[in-house]
Amino acid sequence: MAVTLICPNLKCRTILQVPDKARGKKVRCGKCGRNFIVPDPTQQRAAAPGSETASPAGK
Numbered sequence: 001m002a003v004t005l006i007c008p009n010l011k012c013r014t015i016l017q018v019p020d021k022a023r024g025k026k027v028r029c030g031k032c033g034r035n036f037i038v039p040d041p042t043q044q045r046a047a048a049p050g051s052e053t054a055s056p057a058g059k
Ligand SMILES: [Zn+2]
Pocket: 007, 008, 009, 012, 013, 014, 029, 030, 031, 032, 033, 034
C-alpha cells in the first residue's frame, strides 16, 4: 500500500507516493527537497481531501 500525496510546496506540487508506514512521519520531496510530514488520516481527520464522512444534512 502506498499513500499518494501532493508536495505542500505550492511551487512544486509534485505528486508523491510514500509507503503506507510513512504516515505521520517526515518525508522529503525528491523534486524540491522540501521536508514535510505525511498526514495520517487514521489518527486525525484534517486536511483530507475528499471527505467521505460528509453526511448530507437532508432527508
Ligand atoms: Zn516538492
